[in-house]
Structures are given as C-alpha cells and as structure tokens.
Amino acid sequence: MDEEAGGNQEGDAALAAQNSVLVQIARPYASALFDLAESENQLASVETSLSDISRLIGESEDFARFLRSPVITGDAKAGALDALLAKANTNALVANFLKLVAKNGRLFALDQIIVGFRELAAKARGEVTADVTSATPLTGAQVADLAETLKAKIGKTVTLNQFVDSSLIGGLQVKVGSQMIDSSLKTKLAAMKIAMKEVG
Numbered sequence: 521m522d523e524e525a526g527g528n529q530e531g532d533a534a535l536a537a538q539n540s541v542l543v544q545i546a547r548p549y550a551s552a553l554f555d556l557a558e559s560e561n562q563l564a565s566v567e568t569s570l571s572d573i574s575r576l577i578g579e580s581e582d583f584a585r586f587l588r589s590p591v592i593t594g595d596a597k598a599g600a601l602d603a604l605l606a607k608a609n610t611n612a613l614v615a616n617f618l619k620l621v622a623k624n625g626r627l628f629a630l631d632q633i634i635v636g637f638r639e640l641a642a643k644a645r646g647e648v649t650a651d652v653t654s655a656t657p658l659t660g661a662q663v664a665d666l667a668e669t670l671k672a673k674i675g676k677t678v679t680l681n682q683f684v685d686s687s688l689i690g691g692l693q694v695k696v697g698s699q700m701i702d703s704s705l706k707t708k709l710a711a712m713k714i715a716m717k718e719v720g
Contacts, residue, residue: 542628542629542631542632543632543636545626545629545632546629546632546633546635546636547636549617549621549626549629549633549636550632550633550634550635550636550637550639550640551636551640553566553613553614553617553633553637554637554640554641554644556613556617557613557637558644560613562611562613563641563644565611565613566611566613566614566637567637567638567641568611569610569611569614570614570634570637570638571634571638572608572610573610573614573618573630573634574631574634574681574682575657575682577630577631578657578682578683578684579657579684586600587627587628587630588627588628590628594622594623594624594625594627595622595623597622597627598619598622598623601615601618601619601622602615602619605618618630621633631683634681635649635651635681638679638681639679639681641679642679645677645679646676646677647676647677647678647679648674648676648677648678648679648696648697649678649679649680649681649696650670650678650679650680650681650694650695650696651680651681651683651693651694651695652666652680652681652682652683652692652693652694652695653682653683653684653685653688653692653693653694654682654683654684654685654688654691654692654693655684655685655686655687655688655689655690656684656686657682657684658682663680663682666680666692666694667679667680670694670696674696678696691703
C-alpha cells in the first residue's frame with residue numbers, strides 16, 4: 521500500500537467520524553418528529569413531505585449548500601424555508617419542525633434527521649431501511665424495481681433512503697443495516713487501481 525491508500529483510509533475514518541456526530545445530532549430531532557407525527561396520526565404525510573425535501577436536496581446542489589452553510593444565520597434560513605415550504609404545500613408539522621431545526625442551527629444535519637425519521641417509521645411498520653446512493657436521482661420505476669429486488673433478497677419490505685453522489689460513475693451503492701451491497705463502477709475502479717499497484 522502507498523501514501524494515497526493511507527490517505528484514503530484517513531479520509532474514510534474522518535468521514536465515518538463526521539457521520540457519527542451527525543447521527544448523534546440528528547437522532548433526538550428525528551425521534552421528536554416521529555413521536556409528534558405518530559401522536560397526530562400523520563406519519564404517512566410527514567414521511568412523504570420529508571421524502572420530497574430529501575429529493576430536493578439531492579437534485580439541487582445550491583439548496584444543499586444553502587442548508588449546510590455556516591455563514592447564513594438560522595433565522596435567515598428559517599425565512600427562506602418558510603417561503604419555499606409554502607410554495608411546496610408541505611405538511612404543516614414538517615414545515616414548523618424545519619423552521620425549528622433552522623433556528624437551532626441544525627439544518628446541516630437534515631439529511632440524517634430524515635434518514636432517522638424514515639428508519640423509525642419503517643421499524644414501526646415492521647420494515648427494513650436501505651440507504652441507496654446513485655450518481656443521479658432514481659426514477660419512480662427504478663425505486664420500485666430496487667425495492668422489489670431487495671424485498672426478494674431480504675424477505676421483508678424495504679424502505680429506501682435515497683442519496684445522490686455525482687462522483688459515482690455508474691451503478692448503485694446500497695447499504696442495508698451494516699451490509700454494503702455495492703455495484704458502483706467507482707468502487708470497482710478503486711479496487712482495480714489498488715490491485716494494479718500491488719502487482720506493479
């Protein structure tokens with residue numbers, strides 16, 4: 521192994537640590553929203569609204585950057601979100617929740633909050649969740665096909681948390697629990713590169 525491989529491992533470790541911190545920040549928010557949605561009998565509506573927001577984050581790099589920017593104040597983000605959510609006809613619980621998250625300066629963890637909520641909702645329905653990362657947003661038909669394939673493999677209904685990573689060259693990265701089912705070309709090329717360096 522050379523310096524580049526060592527650098528990649530350090531980068532992976534830093535990313536894992538960052539994700540762990542995000543999960544810790546997101547968990548109480550996701551849990552609070554789930555409890556509220558359940559008590560108001562609005563789980564399905566809240567989950568649909570969160571999926572729409574998640575899709576918007578995946579499709580718009582500007583929106584994703586806006587949410588994560590440390591320079592824009594929480595109040596400014598809450599105001600901008602207010603206008604956006606009113607246009608999108610978002611569930612009122614979700615709209616109020618997002619404004620609270622914005623004012624608390626926690627919008628940078630929104631992806632993880634949505635993932636956490638969807639995991640709680642899936643667990644309540646007796647389903648399994650899978651994180652799916654693709655180079656571009658998946659179509660409705662692709663999502664349905666993937667959900668069916670995973671259901672056949674796992675034996676349970678699978679709820680998909682979708683993420684977009686434009687650095688993936690092709691294929692998908694699918695993670696069910698701690699199990700990675702990876703068919704991305706990026707990963708295969710990285711493995712080939714390592715193998716070629718070991719030979720050379």
